[in-house]
Amino acid sequence: MEHLIYPNLKRQEISGIRKFTSMLVDYPDAINLTIGQPDFPTPNHVKESAKQAIDQNFTSYTPNSGVLELRNAISHFYSEKYSLVYNPEDEVVVTHGASGAIMAVLRTILTEGCEVIVPGPAYPGYVPIIEMFGGVPVYVDTTSTAFVLTAELIEKHITERTRAIFLCSPANPVGTVIEEDELKKIAKLLRDKEIFIISDEIYSELIFEKTHHSIAQFEGMREKTIIVNGVSKSHSMTGWRIGYTLAPVFISKEITKVIAYFLSCESSISQYAAIEALTVGKDDAIEMRNEYKNRRDLVYSRLVSMGFDVVKPEGAFYIFPSIKHTNMKSFDFSVSLLKEQGVATVPGSAFSNYGEGYIRISYAQPIEKLDEAMNRLEKFMEKFKRA
Secondary structure, three states, X not given: OHHHOOHHXXXXXXXXXXXXXXXXXXXXXXXEOOOOOOOOOXXXXXXXXXXXXXXXXXXXXXXXXXXXXXXXXXXHHHHHHHOOOOOOOOOEEEEOHHHHHHXXXXXXXOOOOOEEEEEEOOOOOOHHHHHHOOOEEEEEEOHHHOOOOOHHHHHHHOOOOEEXXXXXXXXXXXXXXXXXXXXHHHHHHHOOOOOEEEXXXXXXXXXXXXXXXOHHHOOOXXXXXXXXXXXXXXXXXXXXXXXXXXXXXXHHHHHHHHHHHHOOOOOHHHHHHHHHHHOOOOOOHHHHHHHHHHHHHHHHHHHHHOOOOOOOOOEOOEEOOEOHHHOOOHXXXXXXXXXXXXXXXXXXXXXXXXXXXXXXXXXXXXXXXXXXXXXXXXXXXXXXXXX
């Protein structure tokens, strides 16, 4: 009966990241630089608030869009941090992590055959969902613009079928940030077009030297922008699975329907933990961000000293060096590095064809481990100097 399975689903494969990380069971002593999550524990005060929620029997269903107290906290957080005002009553929806938010948003706006512009290389969670819901992903090659999606690149890919554009800043897998001036150009380009903008801002609290700007801040953009964010990266709460969307009422009410019929609601305990994170812990990310910056500086300087061509990340906790000078495919390079030196990285091909020729290194590891990983990488690269 396999032929009865939904064809759009059967065509999808497990993410290239998951495929590669599944190999790590055979290398228990490897230094794992594939991890796409913070290595810090969830803050103690957040964990305590969850325990209190259990003790106070906050264990029942919640409203489909999330408890109002959490939606208030999300609204205040965005107002204070980014000067964007959303009504918690009907413009904020709590989702199953940022990934769940992306799923709900795409289910809300996509119809068969419409196109979604995606920057390449791209986070591998976008395209499979676009395709499962009948959309057509349109990759934009950002390798010539230091991995930044620009208005000029977007304009070349807009057609009468374009339904939405993904913006991700800071970006996974490259750590780049779309600066304010470029966002203004994008806003000017899209202001009069009936195209949704999905602004993935999950790493917004992890920008190093610059300030986070959302496309929704610019004239005419709030009405067509759906912001996706959550507490996974900012508060080291990946397993708590709390994300959210911020969008105008006409979009948010439809996203809420998706949540209602797909999931009913998110975990009540996790929601109360997220309230604590976004209120008492609204600045919890600062300490982690400072440490990521130190790690970024170490890894970047070591890679440059080894001769890698690499863009310096401006946020998140990823770096994406080119391995083109080795003449190896990214998957083969990562496998060889793992087998020969015990360092696990993610092949750039996991992030679309535009990631081929690169590897992703996550520096969400203690600085001592990163230093040792760079030592091992340097030893691995010696054979290319001899060739």
